[in-house]
Amino acid sequence: MENWVPGFLAAFPGGMATADPEELARNAGDAWLASHLPQAVFYPESGESVVRLVQWASHSGVSITPRGAGRGYVGGCVPVRGGIVVNFSRMNRIREIDPQDGVAIVEPGVITAQLQEAVARIGWFYPPDPASAAESSLGGNIATNAGGPRCLKYGVTRHYVLGLEVVLADGTAVRVGGRTHKNKVGFDLVGLFVGSEGLLGLVTEATLRLIPRPPHRVCAAAVFPSIESAAGCVEAIFGAGLLPSALEIADRFTLERAREFCPEPLPPGQAHLLVEIDGHPVGVDAEIETLLPLLRRSGAEEIQIGRGDEGGELLWRTRRSFSMALKASGLTKLNEDVVVPRRRLVDLVRLGSDLELRYGFPVACFGHAGDGNIHVNLMVDRSQPGADRRAQEALDLLFHRIVDWGGSITGEHGIGIAKERWWPLAVSPEVRTLHRRLKNALDPKGLLNPGKFV
Amino acid sequence: MENWVPGFLAAFPGGMATADPEELARNAGDAWLASHLPQAVFYPESGESVVRLVQWASHSGVSITPRGAGRGYVGGCVPVRGGIVVNFSRMNRIREIDPQDGVAIVEPGVITAQLQEAVARIGWFYPPDPASAAESSLGGNIATNAGGPRCLKYGVTRHYVLGLEVVLADGTAVRVGGRTHKNKVGFDLVGLFVGSEGLLGLVTEATLRLIPRPPHRVCAAAVFPSIESAAGCVEAIFGAGLLPSALEIADRFTLERAREFCPEPLPPGQAHLLVEIDGHPVGVDAEIETLLPLLRRSGAEEIQIGRGDEGGELLWRTRRSFSMALKASGLTKLNEDVVVPRRRLVDLVRLGSDLELRYGFPVACFGHAGDGNIHVNLMVDRSQPGADRRAQEALDLLFHRIVDWGGSITGEHGIGIAKERWWPLAVSPEVRTLHRRLKNALDPKGLLNPGKFV
Incomplete structure (x- = not known):
């Protein structure tokens, strides 16, 4: 294919189109590992300019990869085949x-x-x-x-x-x-x-x-002696007719890193549960009164309560520090957002420990216990020889187990490039065919985000 | 096409396939007006039998129309091109x-x-x-x-x-x-x-x-002096941070019919609002305490409260009697489940009155005020000359206005046959093309529920 870039730049004067090397570099990757330079970047300023761009690209046979803020975890916006990145930041x-x-x-x-x-x-x-x-x-x-x-x-x-x-x-x-x-x-x-x-x-x-907007919220953060007791508590909460606005779990490894990193002291314990209830103030208080004995009966050793936006925010800051603490370890954090049927929560966390023993790098599990969507973080020192290969093997084992359990290899992040290897594991040949049929029906030339899983 | 029915019956012995005239008649229509006889009916007893049936039909070029319980309002399961009805009741x-x-x-x-x-x-x-x-x-x-x-x-x-x-x-x-x-x-x-x-x-x-399951619910049924005051109250409820589990409105005509029909007496008034709050008992009571003054400030003249499943059910029975009262009028009830942006609630009910004046048949509006999804019921005496034509004209006017307001011609019932006439009004040519592309991608021979809107 001849070099289409000069023609492209000429077709879109006025600052929306660029092939400046710094701009290309800025639009090459996301929050994951992969990165690939586009040949040009387009910063649309209206829907109408997107129409003109896509008409030009379709006519010229140049591929287009749309890009939001570039915060994805699977390389979904990485332009693996080059072409034009459409950056929507304007x-x-x-x-x-x-x-x-x-x-x-x-x-x-x-x-x-x-x-x-x-x-x-x-x-x-x-x-x-x-x-x-x-x-x-x-x-x-x-x-x-x-x-x-x-x-x-x-x-x-x-x-x-x-x-x-x-x-x-x-x-x-x-x-x-x-x-x-x-x-x-x-x-x-x-x-x-x-x-x-x-x-x-x-x-x-x-x-x-x-x-x-729910007028009030209260958070309860509880530390448990074991991941089993924390997971059991999740079941007890639903069994009591409570539907929290958040129900987050974290495992031992995550807590250990967080203790090193956190400004607020974290009590000892092997697992952590953060429960948020929102709604009418009186109702929220009543539900919290139902919740606290449930937490205690499930083995919670210490419970912190945060009331309102401010009090809640304090506890959420601890919860959010988990991710930052892991990043601060200096290791590469492979964050896999797997989902399991809820009864498999404990099995999943145990699998994390197994992977740790077997492959020799730390595995931190935390996330959305309420819907079985746990972020399994493999903490990899990529400077070690063979680290990438071992990480791959560990992920193979993880995703095979997830699929065996009737789980899903991604709950929030998508397939992108990062999970392409396990796409055939996750869905049947017939479902892959269905994806291709839909893709062909809507994008017969394959110009939109090419080189991805479909 | 030669008569495929004997071959079909022979291919599926054992009671799942039938061409019995009574069976054909039973599978010809739904809860709307239209009806068309299939040539055969298939009662699958497993997913595997559905696979075999569809393989046979695809190979034989015979069309298939799936059927649930036949309670649809738009003729969606009517086999307008004959063929086989797949009745899932077994x-x-x-x-x-x-x-x-x-x-x-x-x-x-x-x-x-x-x-x-x-x-x-x-x-x-x-x-x-x-x-x-x-x-x-x-x-x-x-x-x-x-x-x-x-x-x-x-x-x-x-x-x-x-x-x-x-x-x-x-x-x-x-x-x-x-x-x-x-x-x-x-x-x-x-x-x-x-x-x-x-x-x-x-x-x-x-x-x-x-x-x-939310452990508790309380219903409040309020009668208002005008539809405007009832609709204004809907806004006030959301403004107070309440998200009821139901928020139903009914207009004057509906209330008049219901007064004739209902076992429980209905207080006088021009509009009716039913608000249900569910959740933790203490929270529900507190939200009801927030709700009651809101209802009164919006002009509610009388408020009935129903607590728990039993008390709530009493009020819901009244609400459900609206539909039965309309049916009991002996007129044909054309139930159009239009949706408007919420600020158009009052305009929509006024449009109902306009249609009543203009076309000479009663129009009853009631339904899900909270999401702007109102059932506009044209009560047509089809024995009158020209009634069908006038109903058609009234519906034309209704749907044009709905689309002008940025509304949707159906919120729950679907397009089926009943709304096919307004399908091109509701969506652009490009969106219709998109539907055809998807249909062709998944059903290139057009065997599934043929003769419908796509």
């Missing part, structure tokens, strides 16, 4: 927040936390809260159907996307869904684009569902 | 209810209320509650992505489907999604099949998400 306006209709309309480059905060200021609530909310974009959240702790009670990103404007692979702009809270007009095209990792279309606008 | 086993994993595994013919009750008996909760729950099947709910009053807080059927076994148009059985509460493996194929109205595949098993 399309970062919140176009509308309308509490009467219960909707927000946003451009894809809006940072998730900015929407959360803007909505909270007027007493409303956008529940999806991926751990990266302060840095990740809503467009990226939509591409991966992002989750977070609050999914347990409130559901994933998909449940909050009412409508999308999408530019298809041939440059056609379509509006699917709309501004209403229910919609049964035709197939669920909104759902098809949410979570499609940039393979089926480019989202240029999203209409999101807002709900009233 | 596949009605609840295969598993597992509170530890928080899942139920069901065959598509299970009646929705039977699952709800089985799950409630062990203290768990399957929230989707279409008004037809006592008669409709889970397979039908999945085909239409059924809703109901509780969607406001808990979401639609889609939010509770974790995994599906689907037989594709060529007879291939695929498993999509699974047993985990989160899953980001590939595209959202579960979402693509949910709500696809039998056009993309036949669901033979579903894995559903269960949540802990």
Whole structure:
């Protein structure tokens, strides 16, 4: 293929198109290991400019890889075949927040936390809260159907996307869904684009569902003598009819790293559970009164309570320090967001210990116990000879076991490049064929995010 | 085409296949007007028998129309091109209810209320509650992505489907999604099949998400002097940070019919609001204490309170009598489940009155105010000359206005045959093309539920 870059730059004067080497480097990777330079970058400033870009690319046979804030964990936005990266960071306006209709309309480059905060200021609530909310974009959240702790009670990103404007692979702009809270007009095209990792279309606008902000929340953080007792407590909480807004678990290794790293002292213990209840203040207090004896009966040795946004935030800071403590170890953190049927929680954490013994690097497990979505972090010293190979073997064993248990190899991050190796393990040949048929139907030339799992 | 029926009956001995005229008649229509006889009916008893049937049909070029309990409102299961109706009523086993994993595994013919009750008996909760729950099947709910009053807080059927076994148009059985509460493996194929109205595949098993049963609920039924004051109250409720588990509105005409019909006396007033709060008993009581002054400030003239399942059920009986009262009028009830952005609630009810004046038949509006999903019922005396034409004109006007307002012509029932006329009004040519591309990708011979909107 001849060098199309000069023609591309000439076709899009005015600062949206660039082939500056620093810009290429800035758009080559995400929060994972992989990286590949694009040949050009396009910074659209409107849906209309995306249409023109995709029309040009489709006509020229140049591939396009959409990019949100580049905070993904699986290399989903890495342009493995070069081409043009479409970086949505300039399309970062919140176009509308309308509490009467219960909707927000946003451009894809809006940072998730900015929407959360803007909505909270007027007493409303956008529940999806991926751990990266302060840095990740809503467009990226939509591409991966992002989750977070609050999914347990409130559901994933998909449940909050009412409508999308999408530019298809041939440059056609379509509006699917709309501004209403229910919609049964035709197939669920909104759902098809949410979570499609940039393979089926480019989202240029999203209409999101807002709900009233729960007026109060209380967190309880409990330390348990064993991971078994903490996992047993998860079951007891549901059995008591409680549906917490978050229910997070952490294992021994995570706690040890956190004790070294945390500004606040962490009591001794082998496992940690963070339970958040939200709702009407009186109701929240009553549910906490139900919760505390449950925690104690399950073996909790020490329980800290954080009331309201401020008190809760203190405990969440500890929870968030787990991830930072692991990163501070200087090791490469391979964060695998596996999901198991809930009864396998203990088996999963034990598997983490097995991997640790067998392959010789630390394994830290923590995450969303309530929906069985645990982040299994392999802490790898890549400077050691054979480390990458052993990590690969450990991941092979992990994912095989997960699939044997009826689990899912990814709950929030997606397949991208990082999990491509296990894509055939996770889904049957027939389901892979189905993916290819859908891809061919929507992007017959294979121009959108090429080189990925489908 | 030669008569394939004898060959079909011979290929499936043993009682699953039939061409008995009474059976054909029983499988010709649903809860709407349209009806068309199939040439044969198949009553599968396992997923494997569905595979064999679809393989046979695909090979023979005979079309297939799947059928749940036949309680749809849009003729979605009417076999308008004849062929074989696949009636799932014999596949009605609840295969598993597992509170530890928080899942139920069901065959598509299970009646929705039977699952709800089985799950409630062990203290768990399957929230989707279409008004037809006592008669409709889970397979039908999945085909239409059924809703109901509780969607406001808990979401639609889609939010509770974790995994599906689907037989594709060529007879291939695929498993999509699974047993985990989160899953980001590939595209959202579960979402693509949910709500696809039998056009993309036949669901033979579903894995559903269960949540802990809220231990308590309280209902408040309030009568307002005007529909405006009732609609204003909806806004006030959300503004106070309350997210009721149901928030139902009814207009003057509905109340008048209900007063004639209802065993319990209904106080005078022009509009009715039913608010249900569920959760922890103490919290529910506190939220009701917040709610009552809101109702009064918005103009509620009389408020009835129903506590617990029993007290709540009394008020729900009144709410449900609305629909029965309308049916008892002897008129044909054209139930249109339109959705508007919430701020249009009052406009929508006024439009109902306008239609009444203009076309001369009563129009009753009631439904799920909380998500703007109002059932607009045109009460037509079809024995009158020109009644069908005038109903058509009234619906034309209704749906045009809904679309102008950014609303949706169906929130729960689907397109089927009933709304096919307005399908091009509701979605752009590009979105219709997208539907055709997906249909061609999954069912290139057009054998599944042919003659429908795509």
